[in-house]
Amino acid sequence: MLITNIQRFSLHDGPGIRTTVFLKGCSIRCPWCSNPENLNGYPEKYNKNGIEGIYGKEYSCDEVYDEIMKDEVFYEDDGGVTFSGGEALLQADNLIPLIKRIRKKGITVAVETCLFVPQKNVECMMPYVDFFYVDMKILQENQCLGILGGDIHLYKDNLKLLTEQKQIIIRIPVIGGYTDGKNNREAIIKEIKRYENRILKIEMIKGHNLGKSKYESLNMEIPQCNDVSDDFMEQYRKEIENVVNIPVLICRI
Numbered sequence: 001m002l003i004t005n006i007q008r009f010s011l012h013d014g015p016g017i018r019t020t021v022f023l024k025g026c027s028i029r030c031p032w033c034s035n036p037e038n039l040n041g042y043p044e045k046y047n048k049n050g051i052e053g054i055y056g057k058e059y060s061c062d063e064v065y066d067e068i069m070k071d072e073v074f075y076e077d078d079g080g081v082t083f084s085g086g087e088a089l090l091q092a093d094n095l096i097p098l099i100k101r102i103r104k105k106g107i108t109v110a111v112e113t114c115l116f117v118p119q120k121n122v123e124c125m126m127p128y129v130d131f132f133y134v135d136m137k138i139l140q141e142n143q144c145l146g147i148l149g150g151d152i153h154l155y156k157d158n159l160k161l162l163t164e165q166k167q168i169i170i171r172i173p174v175i176g177g178y179t180d181g182k183n184n185r186e187a188i189i190k191e192i193k194r195y196e197n198r199i200l201k202i203e204m205i206k207g208h209n210l211g212k213s214k215y216e217s218l219n220m221e222i223p224q225c226n227d228v229s230d231d232f233m234e235q236y237r238k239e240i241e242n243v244v245n246i247p248v249l250i251c252r253i
């Protein structure tokens, strides 16, 4: 597995105390991405204020397992491990043997995904994952392809497949000028309505620009995205709550 970070004591990536494993490599390119070191699926040199290093390290299944088990005592009933990225499902083949071992210890496993991955990657992971956090970003076909570089039909097919077997948590990044437009909000709410019975919770995420120093370390241009107001977040939340009976949380990062 190619990993950039194993973050212990995470509190925002699922229930309880969790260890979050960030896998390197993503299938799309969100202009507001705060993890640019996880975009490319290969190790990359960085330079942080004159200090050089490499983003991405190959781990064996045993090595990741040993890291994760260091915090076994903290996971208790509902804590566990979250695989994030990048796009964790791109490394599904490597993850499955690891996840099987983790679950044998009674530890829960969550995966964060944008769902722009081959269908077989979703299918093979479904039996082994307790919670899927699914991003819902841009659902208009042309914008999805033009801005994210993602095929909306692949996303929708994967969402249908996943919700046939699993209940999911939806994450909506609310980014001014990209995901906040009326047509996109309507498309998102329509999709949420379609799977209302399979969605446990919706998390609206406000905030970005967190990866500035990482962009600089990679000599990449820092993305400029507009913030949205708290009033707008509340209005959007009400638009969703008016249509579906699902808890909607506003999260700030």
Ligand code: SF4
Binding pocket: 026, 027, 028, 029, 030, 032, 033, 034, 035, 038, 039, 085, 086, 087, 114
């Ligand atoms: S899906 Fe996540 S990791 Fe990939 S580009 Fe978007 S924000 Fe970044």
